[in-house]
Amino acid sequence: MAMMIAADLISAIEKYAPLALKEEHDPTGFQIGRRDKVVKRVLVTLDVRPEVVQEAIDQNIDFIFAHHPVMFRPARNLDLAIPQNQMYADLIRHDITVYAAHTNLDKTQGGMNDWLAKALQLTDVEPFNVTSYVPMAKLVTFVPVSHEKTVREALNRAGAGCIGDYTDCSFSSTGTGRFTPDALATPFIGQKNQAEAVTEVKLEVTFPQSQAPQMIAAMLAAHPYQEPVYDLISLANQQQPIGIGRIGQAATPMTVRDYAQFVCETFDVAGLRLISNTPDKVVKRVAIVGGDGGKFYPAAIQAHADVYITGDVYYHTGHDMLADGLSVIDPGHHIESIVKTEMSRIFEQWAQENDWQVEIIKSWQKTDPFTFIFNAK
Ligand SMILES: [Zn+2]
Numbered sequence: 001m002a003m004m005i006a007a008d009l010i011s012a013i014e015k016y017a018p019l020a021l022k023e024e025h026d027p028t029g030f031q032i033g034r035r036d037k038v039v040k041r042v043l044v045t046l047d048v049r050p051e052v053v054q055e056a057i058d059q060n061i062d063f064i065f066a067h068h069p070v071m072f073r074p075a076r077n078l079d080l081a082i083p084q085n086q087m088y089a090d091l092i093r094h095d096i097t098v099y100a101a102h103t104n105l106d107k108t109q110g111g112m113n114d115w116l117a118k119a120l121q122l123t124d125v126e127p128f129n130v131t132s133y134v135p136m137a138k139l140v141t142f143v144p145v146s147h148e149k150t151v152r153e154a155l156n157r158a159g160a161g162c163i164g165d166y167t168d169c170s171f172s173s174t175g176t177g178r179f180t181p182d183a184l185a186t187p188f189i190g191q192k193n194q195a196e197a198v199t200e201v202k203l204e205v206t207f208p209q210s211q212a213p214q215m216i217a218a219m220l221a222a223h224p225y226q227e228p229v230y231d232l233i234s235l236a237n238q239q240q241p242i243g244i245g246r247i248g249q250a251a252t253p254m255t256v257r258d259y260a261q262f263v264c265e266t267f268d269v270a271g272l273r274l275i276s277n278t279p280d281k282v283v284k285r286v287a288i289v290g291g292d293g294g295k296f297y298p299a300a301i302q303a304h305a306d307v308y309i310t311g312d313v314y315y316h317t318g319h320d321m322l323a324d325g326l327s328v329i330d331p332g333h334h335i336e337s338i339v340k341t342e343m344s345r346i347f348e349q350w351a352q353e354n355d356w357q358v359e360i361i362k363s364w365q366k367t368d369p370f371t372f373i374f375n376a377k
Helices: 006-016 050-058 083-093 103-107 112-119 145-157 209-222 256-266 294-302 315-323 333-354
Strands: 029-032 041-045 063-066 097-100 123-133 136-144 171-179 196-208 230-234 241-255 273-275 282-292 307-311 327-330 359-362
Touching: 006 063, 006 097, 006 333, 029 083, 041 050, 041 333, 050 063, 050 083, 103 112, 103 241, 103 282, 112 123, 112 241, 112 282, 112 333, 123 294, 136 145, 136 209, 145 171, 145 196, 145 209, 196 209, 209 230, 241 256, 241 294, 256 273, 256 282, 256 307, 256 327, 273 315, 282 294, 282 333, 294 307, 294 315, 307 333, 333 359
Parallel strands: 041 063, 041 359, 063 097, 282 307, 307 327
Antiparallel strands: 029 097, 123 241, 136 196, 136 230, 171 196, 241 282, 273 327
């Protein structure tokens, strides 16, 4: 079992949900504490609130992972009469490190909006409101025929060659490699000071540019040559779209009103707000942005959504949605508490892969500030 420090977990999180994906002005990332803290107990929460911090203190937590950043509004003083400041003080006094992954986790593949889409059983899910693409790179290397398979498999194991629904993609062609080892060389093939010409395989794989260091390391470790030759090429491909929301097909077509009921049950909410001029229209295509996504509704229309699910819809935005003929279901912001289950599952997996001696705990606190009161009359 290996000791894990906060920096180890943070680097794994930032590989999963790169900071480059975040929306401008989102204070996502490292929040409070220290990166060299030994972490044995992790608490996973949607929000960091005083009751969550108390839970962390009671449970001897070293590291809090939250979806929502703690310091959304910067502190202007550290007057401990202010509950928010007292919370920071409690975190620091108990040496608890806090980290948040917010809009980068919303956008990343396998992140917040994919979990919500999965909960709704949507199929053919893809991003909508696409604002950029994952920068891709290609690694080309030249290996002797005898080692082509070893190097190719090492690269695929490191994650190279994932294209859409396909894994282990690569291309090889055969040609002639030429070199002359000098007096100091210890060549795998050939003799010192003698020109060589050998049959080599040119092997090509693609991957997200951010993974280049690990791909080069995997290739070098498997390559038999003393000085492997390789080209690392930046691609202009627009292969992996990045968007904050997800859109997909409803598992069973049903009316807008029935779909609203289905959303209620799926996310276990006491009630929700429906904005629709056409409650009897059949829903086939569903778009979702967890949290405050009212501003993205024109993108949902553009993506041909029959219904758009998001939280925190403003009164006047609701009017605009109706005028534009879009049906919108607002189940509230707290449906994002799905992060507790999903991120815990991912942390458990990383702990196993890295042999980390760490316990992952889901926060029991319900941080939804709203309670529904139904009119009794
Ligand atoms: Zn949110």
